[in-house]
Amino acid sequence: MVKRTSLKRAECPVARSLDAIGDWWSLLIVRDAFDGARRFGEFQNSLGISKGILTTRLRDLVAQGVLDTVPASDGSAYQDYVLTKKGQDLFPIVVGLRQWGEDHCFEPGEAHSVLVDNETAERVGRLEIRSRSGRAVGWADTTVRKAGTPSPVQRRSAPAKRSRRSASTAAGP
Amino acid sequence: MVKRTSLKRAECPVARSLDAIGDWWSLLIVRDAFDGARRFGEFQNSLGISKGILTTRLRDLVAQGVLDTVPASDGSAYQDYVLTKKGQDLFPIVVGLRQWGEDHCFEPGEAHSVLVDNETAERVGRLEIRSRSGRAVGWADTTVRKAGTPSPVQRRSAPAKRSRRSASTAAGP
DNA sequence: CCGTATCCATTCCGATACTG
């Protein structure tokens, strides 16, 4: 039994978080959920993930309490996957990953997509972490896109491709 | 070849970040680096990871530019692994994971360790994300522990300690 | 003490076919 050591009972909160959402796909699914995705097919399409994996990932996320399933939305007999409060609280992490990626994982001038959170994009233009004293200790400068912006991908050189539906009222209270 | 799809060339910064540091161990290693770990054995000990895996993870992280190797430190003929600027910029993400874990992955009153960043602990007592307008949009309340605190684990309900002292021996350039 | 190398079980993931 060489089973991968579980971190579920780790005393370190970082380890527990990683145990919950630290796998290859979970945060990408959450990202897409922030982007307004709700349907199985939306996730599958956006991620290029196989159905089987997506099914288990979705189920895990629901079991973790990050996502919840709601009966309908467009009347079809299926389910929508929406972020719970717990899932929405991942927002800072997703933003952090985005900003770190922007800062350190792209060549200067290389094209990349921009922030896709529908709910927050319109009120947040720049994110930073401050200490109690008011001094910034974290990052700064975030590029954000407002919900419903036609081009989902902002290019500096290449053409865009990913299509998107209108944002409207995505996941959220 | 059914190789797992690489996200290295993804246009989404979140995906690229995950590709770089989104695996099972990387962020845990980075966390320990923030905690002051520098030596191979320190990481291995803290993580309970096998040597082989640790070797490759360390090498990957160095290749990614997250860690760097420096010749000595205590005179031994080995190497120390230290965070680069790129690695240090992961701090907000590690803190975010920590806070999310504290908020959502522990039972009320359950014991957990506290923040372990040596360099920042003394100046940061509470982290939050604010929008440009000044309104907080992210989390709040972080418990921090300064370097050298004997007990690494602290009750969640315990009062947050805001002590300060010199950084001393930690990993400080 | 620091790593490398090998073996092997487990898990992950993509492809595909199938049901409703």
Added chain:
DNA sequence: CAGTATCGGAATGGATACGG
């Protein structure tokens, strides 16, 4: 469209033995 079932290849990770 939304999932389930299955297969096979690849990567992961633990244990251990080995060399610097």
